[in-house]
Amino acid sequence: MPQTVFAPWDDPRETPLIRFQNVTKKFGEFVAIDDLTLDIYAKEFFALLGPSGCGKTTMMRMLAGFEDPSSGRIDLAGQNIVPVPPNKRAVNMMFQSYALFPHLSIWDNIAFGLRRDKKDKDQIAARVDEMLKLTRLEKFARRKPHQISGGQRQRVALARSLAKAPKLLLLDEPLGALDKKLRQDTQFELMDIQETTGTTFVIVTHDQEEAMTVASRVAVMDEGRIMQVATPAEIYEAPNSVYVADFIGDVNIIEGRATPDGEELYRIDWAEGQEPLHAASARYFSAGQKCHLAIRPEKIFIATEKPVDAQNAVQGRVLDIAYLGNLSTYHVELPGGQIIKAQTANTRRLARRSITWEDRVWVGWSATAGVLLDQ
Structure with a gap:
């Protein structure tokens, strides 16, 4: 049986679990959240992503009840x-700090909230055992927080938060204290636990990779406003502005003026004395309208000879090469001084690399490789 895609936001019959309606939050004269409207659905793993001071933590604190909207x-x-x-x-x-009680065992840390709610002993024991199993901590039940690793402490905090079966769990930079390898492993654990429990998770993070990995949808924020809400794939492949394109992943932005050149095709005049570029776009641009062409480095190829059939090909000079093990990123300076990044997979040994520093090269891409943006 084919698996149905989880996308309640596309179904007009679905009612959101959380609804922000024209929410503004001011601290004195400072506007932290600016007339924000947003729907989040049950069972979503929803990420609020943005730089420090964009308002994402304020939104979370309003959901938790630590702040009231203005x-x-x-x-x-x-x-x-x-x-x-x-x-x-x-x-x-x-x-982020997990806030575990250092004098209590892992078992008692998880049981803490249930005891405060005056649940009976058998109920508490059954629920704590269920949470220990869910977070794979059964072996550590009698240990104290200082006797386990950072990743395990993170899972204890998660188990304690889920023990009371909340409709909504808020996670504030939950993996910030972990090293990169452990972060990646824990991201997948978080996703598994979220799927198993069916709890709605809202995560605040400034780590774009984390948001892209765990979330069903991402809200990219800037200065108290939501710039775009979409699935990670849509945000990456179809950003609605230069801000979003630039915030998620690596991107090349070429500024120019667009002129219609066929159905959903545009010619872009971008640099004095350079051939125009060609881009496809469903978004309409009038003749001579200012535009920004956003192209991801992995969609740009690099070669020593001019490609015969490329829709866009520009000559430049290799300024820098970043070797990342599985990938190499070439920084190529174009005639107008603009630098373009092109990325290639390292399928061969480094000694056999044909392009090196200061080489004259061609970079090219198809008309559909980039996204044409008007803002």
């Missing part, structure tokens, strides 16, 4: 939660 409303499962105190919301928050 105006607008926030609904959770159809109820306005703004007047509801934090401890009465079906929301739990996992902090």
Whole structure:
């Protein structure tokens, strides 16, 4: 049986679990969140992504109840939660520091919230054992937090947050304290746990790779506003602005003026004395309209000879080569001084690389390789 794609945001019959409606948050004169409207659906793994100070943590603190909006409303499962105190919301928050009790065992740390809710002993024991199994911590139940690794502490904090079965779990930079390899392993664990429990996760991160790995959808934020909300693939392949294209992954941006040149095709005049470039776009541009062509480095090829059939080919000089093991990124200076990055997979030994520093090379790409943007 074919697996159905999880995309409740595309179904008009679906009701969002969380709804921000015209939410503004001011701290004195400073506007942290600016008239924000956003829907998040049940069982989503939703990422708020943006630079420091963009408002993503403020949004999370409003969901948790630690901050009140200056105006607008926030609904959770159809109820306005703004007047509801934090401890009465079906929301739990996992902090970057994990905030575990050092004097309590792992078992007691997970049981803490359930005991405060006056659950009976058998219920608590069954739920804690379930959480230990879910996070693969059964062997460590009697240890104290200082006796386990950082990755295991992260899982304890997660188990404790999920023990009370919240409708919504908020994760504030949850993997910030882990090293890169452990971060990557833990990202997949988080996804598995989220899928197993069906809890809605909202994660705040400034790490684009993390957001792209774990999230069903990503909201890219800047200065209290949401610039784009879409799946990771859409954000990467079809950004709606230079800001989003530039924030996610590596990108080349070429500025120019677009002129229609056939159905959904445009000619781009971009540098004095240079052949125009060609780009396909469903977005309409009027003759001479300013545009930005965004092209990912992996979509650009590099060669020593001019390609015969390339829709776009520009000659330049290799300024720099970044060797990343599986990939090499070539920084090529074009005649106008613009630098283009082209990426190739290293399928051969380095000694056999045909292009090196200061070489004259051609970089090229197809008309559909880039995204034509108007802002």
